[in-house]
Amino acid sequence: MKDHSKIINESLEEKNRFFTRRHFLKEASFGFGGLALANLLGGCNFNDSTAASNILFDPANPLLPRSPMFAGKAKSVIYLHMAGAPSQLELFDYKPELMKMDGQDCPQSLLEGKKFAFIRGVPKMLGPQAKFKQHGESGAWISDYLPHLSTIADEVSFLKAVTTDQFNHAPAQLLMHTGSPRLGRPSMGSWVTYGLGTENQNLPGYVVLTSGGRNPDSGKSVWGSGFLPSVYQGVQCRSEGDPVLFLNDPDGISRDLRKASINTINEINQQQYKEFKDPEILSRIAQYEMAYKMQISVPGVMNIADEPQYIHDMYGTKPGKESFANNVLLARKLVEKGVRFVQLFDWGWDAHGTDANLAIDIGHINKCRSVDKAMTALILDLKQRGLLDDVLVVWGGEFGRTPMQENRAGKAVPFKGRDHHTEAFTIWMAGGGIKKGGSYGETDEIGYSSISGKTTAFDIQATILNQLGFNHEKFTYQFQGRPFRLTDVSGRVITEILA
C-alpha cells in the first residue's frame, strides 16, 4: 500500500518536471485524478519521522535540520581524501617480508588473472621505503613519513584491509563517495545533508575544499547530488584568495535593496513553484537565500587569517596560499559553526614513479609532510575544543598501491613507484564515536591481499551513516520507482572500530 503511493507520488513529481501548459490542458483530468488517488491512498511518509520533526520541516526550506533515525554519536563529518591514492605500504601497513623480496621478480601466482592499471609483464617487487615503528599504547605501526600522526596513534582507528573493485582513479573515487563507480549517484555528503539538514542556515550544509593544484579525477560529480534535489550538492569553495567570490554588494546597491530584489525574485520563483511543483525551484529559492546570508556569514567564518598565531603554528598554515593545511583549518572552523559535512580533496598522491614528484621515496614523502602536521593538528584541536566526539574525521584514498615496482609497458619507470592496487589499502577514522587506538583487518605477509577483516567502500559508508544516526539499509530515497540507498545492496557497519 505504502509502496504504491510512493511510486504514484514520485511519478507525479517526475511528471511535474515536464509539465507544459499544453500538457496541462491535455492531461489535467488525469493529473487531478491521480492527485486524488494519491490522497486516497494516504500520503506517503518518506522519512518515517515523528510528527514533531514533520511540523518543523518545511519543504520550502530543505536545509533545515532534521532528526537522525536514532541518536547518533557524530554530528558532522570531515572527510580527508588523498586523491591519487597514498601508499599504505609506506605509511601504515608494515611488511618486513616484502623487504626481503625487494628487487626480485614478482611471483606468477600474484599476477595470474589480475589486472593492473599500468603494470605489464613481470614486475619486480619493491620493499617498503619508509622506516616503521610502533606507536602509542595501541602499538600501531606508523612510518617515519608521518612523524606527527605517530604521536596521536591512540586517537585513531585503522582499517587495514579495505578493498575496492575499481583500479582507476575516477571510478574508484566515485565508488568511495557515491557508492557507485558510474556517474549519477548522490555523494555521501549529499545523503548526509539530505538526511540531517544543517544547523546553521547561514552557511552551506556541505562544503568542498580542494588542494594540490587540481580537482580530483572524477570531477565535481564526486560531490554531486545525483538524483537528490540539487540543494544538497557540495558547495565548492575556492582554496586560494577569497573562498567565495563577489561577497560585496556592487557599488550603489545597498543591503536593503539587495534584500528587496532577492525577495522579489523568490516571490516569482514561489509562483513558478506553485504552478510547476518542480522541487528544483525550491533549491533555487534556497540558493538565493543562502547567497544573501553568506554575504554576512562567510567573511567571518571562511577567513583563517584571523586565527591566532599558535593555531597557525599548530596546523602549519599560511593564509592566502592554496594548501591542504589551510583547508583543514577552515574545515575545523566550519564544523564549529555547524556545517554538516566538509569534504577535502588533496591531489598529487598518485605515486607511479614516473617523475620525481610521483616517486615513492621523493615526492610521496613531500606529500606526506604537507598533510601530516595539519591532519594531526585537526584531531588535537577538535579534542581540546571538546568537539572530537561530535565530529567524525575520515582519512584515506580511493585505493592502495601495489607491493610491486611499477613498470610501464614492461619497462621499469625512472623512479621508485607503485601501481594502483585494489586488494588492500588503509583508511583511518577518528572521533565521532570511533574507538581510540583501534585497528581492524589484516593483509598477507607482503601486503598484497586482505586476509581478514576485509572491508569495502560500502562498509565505510555504512559506518559513517551509523555514527550519524542512520541505518544505512533504511535510509533511502525514492527514485525511478524504487528506493535507492547510498550503500546500494551492500555494506556492513564496522562495529569492530566503534567505541
Next chain:
Amino acid sequence: MIGTITEFIGHFHPVLVHLPIGILLLAALLFFLSAKEKYQSLRPAVGISLLAGACSAILSCISGYFLSTTDDYDQQLVFQHQWMGIATAILSVLAYLIFKQQKSWFKWIMILLTLMIIVTGHLGGSLTHGSDYLTASLGNIKNNTGNATLKPIADVQEAVLYADVVQPILQSKCYSCHGSNKQKGKLRLDQQEFILKGGKSGETLVAGKTDESEMIKRILLPKEDDDHMPPVEKPQLSKNDIALINWWVASGADFNKKIKELPQNEKIKPVLLALQSGRVTEEIKISAIPLKPVEKARDSILLKLKAAGIMIVPVAQNSNYLSANFITTENIDKHIGLLLSIAPQLIWLKLGNTKVSDSGLAILAKLPNITRLYLDNTKISDVGLQSVKQLKQLQYINLTGTSVTLNGILQLKELKNLQELYLYKSGVTSADYISLKNIFQKTKIDTGGYKLEMIASDTLLVKPPLGK
C-alpha cells in the same frame, strides 16, 4: 555421483514449475474463451497448450521428486505437494487426451485442473517461503522479519528468560530454516524437546558450557565462515541477541526460570536494561538519551521556537527529547526564555559561538534535563555558571574560549553525572588543573593547549638525486 546429478536436476524444479502453471492456466483461459463465438478461432490452441502443459508438468514432477530427496523440508507439506503435483500432471495428460472427443462435461475437467494448479502452487510456495508467507503482510500474525527483534518488556526481571527473550530471538532469526517447515541440518529450534535433541552436527546445547554448544559456536564464527549462523545472506543476530542467547546457555539453558532467578554479571546488565526500554541494540552504545519516556512537545510551541530562529530538532526520529541550537538566533537573551516551554524535553543545548550573556543563562536552572551543554566561545563568566550547577543530569559541558575561572568551575562539583569538562582557553590556568583533577575525580577534564613540535622535516623538501 548419482546424488549430485539428481540434486542438479532437482534444482531446476523452482524454474520448471512455473511452466505448467502458466501454460495450463492459459489452456483453461483459451478453452473458456473459445466457448464464445467471437473467440472460436482459439479452440485449436487449447489442445496444443494442454499438451505443452502436460509435458512440462511431468518434467516438474520428476525434478520436484529429486529436489524433495535433497533438502530438509517439512515431510507432511512435501507429501501433500508431491501427490497434488502428480495428480495435476496426470489430470493434464487426461485432459489432453479427452479434449479431442469434445465431451460436454469437459469444462468440469478444466475447472478441476485450474483448482488443482492453484492448490499445488500454493503448497509449493509454502514449502519455500514458509506457510504464513502469503498472509504475513496482512497483519502481524507472526513477526518474521525485522531488526528490532524484541519488543520492550515491562519488567525484565520478572520475565522468563527463555519464553520472553530467547524464544522471540530464535523465532525471528532461526525458525525460517530450523522450524516446523524446514529443518536444515535436521535441526528444529521451535520447541524445547527439539532443541535438546539437536541436529546432525551434534549437541546444539550443552547447558552451562557455551564453548561446547554447537549453536553458540556457530553464532560466534566469523561471518566469512561457511558454518556461520545465521547464513550471511539472512538477517543477522545483533550483538545483544548474541549476548542474551550466550547468557542463557551459560546460565544453564533453563526453559522456565525467570531472569531474576539467574546470576547477572556486569556484562549482561546493560543488555537486560536495553530490553526494558525496548530500544534497538546498536543504539544503546552511542545514545545519550534518558531512558525515561517523555511526552511530545506541542507543535505550537515548536513553531514558536522556530519562528524565533532557534534550531529545535528531536534528537532522534523515535524520541521526543529535543536538542536546541542558537547558532543563528539573534537577540538570544530575549528568546532564550522560550526554552521553558520545552523544559521536560530539552536535553542538548548549544549556545556555543553566540552572544549569550550571563543573565541569559539564568534560565538554565529551570531546564533540569539537560545532559549536554555547549557554551564555548561566549562571553559568559563564573556568574553564569551559578545556574549550571542546578543541572543534575549534566554529562558534558564545553567552556572553551570563555572567561570562567577555577572558582566558577568549583560550583559544579556537586554534579555527579558530569563526565566531560572542556576548559581550553578559559580562565582556568594549568596550576588550577591539579586541584580540579582532585575534586572532579570521575570527570574527564581537558584544558587543551596541545602543541605540535616543529620538526625539521616539516619544511624540508626531499629532492631527487642529481643527474636524474
